[in-house]
Amino acid sequence: MKKILVINPKAKNGKALQYFHSIESICKKEGIETWITESPGDASEKIRAWCEQNPEEKVLFIGMGGDGTMHEIINGVVAAEGENVMVACIPAGSGNDFARAFPSFQLTARSIKDLSLLNGKSESFDAAHYQSENNTGWFVNNLGIGFDALVAFSSNRSLLKKWLNLVGAGKLIYVFYLLRHLFTYRPTMLEIEVDGIMEQYSNVWFISVSNQPYYGGGMKISPKAIPQDGLLDLTIVHNLSRWKLLAVFLSVFKGSHLKYKEVAIKRGRVLQVKSDEFVRVHADGEDAGELAHQQIIHITVHQHKWKLFLPKMKGLDE
Known part of the structure; x- marks a missing residue:
């Protein structure tokens, strides 16, 4: 399974980027691809484009940021309508309501060390369109x-x-x-x-x-x-x-x-x-x-x- 870590460098005034630097070597060692977003909407566009170009590949997008980051990731994933796409969150924002409602990773030393160990299961959830x-x-x-x-x-x-x-x-x-x-x-x-x-x-x-x-x-x-x-x-x-x-x-x-x-x-x-x-x-x-x-x-x-x-x-x- 392809693993892509999506980092919002501005989340929580740059603390998400600091968290990322603490696990960057692990990501490289374990083959986890990393994307650092550059502007609003960047994550959605990149995810949609990646899914359209790789429709058959199983992929996990891990958001490192807050609710705004996860909002963009979900919009990109849902727009792509990929059957092989999953989402997870390492909460690193101000509000983190997504992480409260949809807990996956917790931002601790243990989870960072075990980021490469992605055995588990998936659950389907609702989304609303406006x-x-x-x-x-x-x-x-x-x-x-x-x-x-x-x-x-x-x-x-x-x-x-x-x-x-x-x-x-x-x-x-x-x-x-x-x-x-x-x-x-x-x-x-x-x-x-x-x-x-x-x-x-x-x-x-x-x-x-x-x-x-x-x-x-x-x-x-x-x-x-x-x-x-x-x-x-x-x-x-x-x-x-x-x-x-x-x-x-x-x-x-x-x-x-x-x-x-x-x-x-x-x-x-x-x-x-x-x-x-x-x-x-x-x-x-x-x-x-x-x-x-x-x-x-x-x-x-x-x-x-x-x-x-x-x-x-x-x-x-x-």
Whole structure:
């Protein structure tokens, strides 16, 4: 089996690249090919091209980075539609929600030493496709519309995030921009259609469409989401004050926000959202454009769309 390690050199302010240098000699010795990404979208394009050129070869793409890195890898793998393609993750980012939901490698001395030992099994998981007037793609964690997407958009472009990552406090950037936008954001009206049933929600702060439970660095936005059941879990936060929104956000860390009457929960396979005003959209924490007045985003889950590799680690599983 071909093994390709995909490193995001900017993940966690360059710490992923440091991790890579600690195992670079092992990779060369064991014939593990390494790719260091150069720009946004680079991983997706390289993976898609490789799979198209080698359709019969069995390959494992191991991401070394955070949720953005894994988002790109999944988009490349799913677009290629290869039957012989598997994915694994060595978490080296700020949030690492992919690694929480889809654990494969853990970034420890033992896993680094045993990186070449790739005996194990694979499991198939769902992915969801989204399409709007200005963007399209796949996600495996969650897609957000509204306030949380604005927080993610601002956080990802902030110089402050780099400084916080240097001291191991990268997650605080989301708290900073949550508070910064809390008093200026205007909730909007959304029409949300789930499996053909449409409902209108007023004063919506945000909705999260989840394939797995976590987002924002460990917050349990959809505690009951299962990434293999062919369903997406919607969390709709609406009709509440700014101060109560803050309380809801704090409760998300434990998954206890479902107790609030202003938090609506839906589940479905095919979704459609139309916005009354301009709102931002994120997919797996990455910018996915925006919805302008009366624009629509279509979201569909595809069951068992990609394969996660679960390695058997030497000395641990034997």
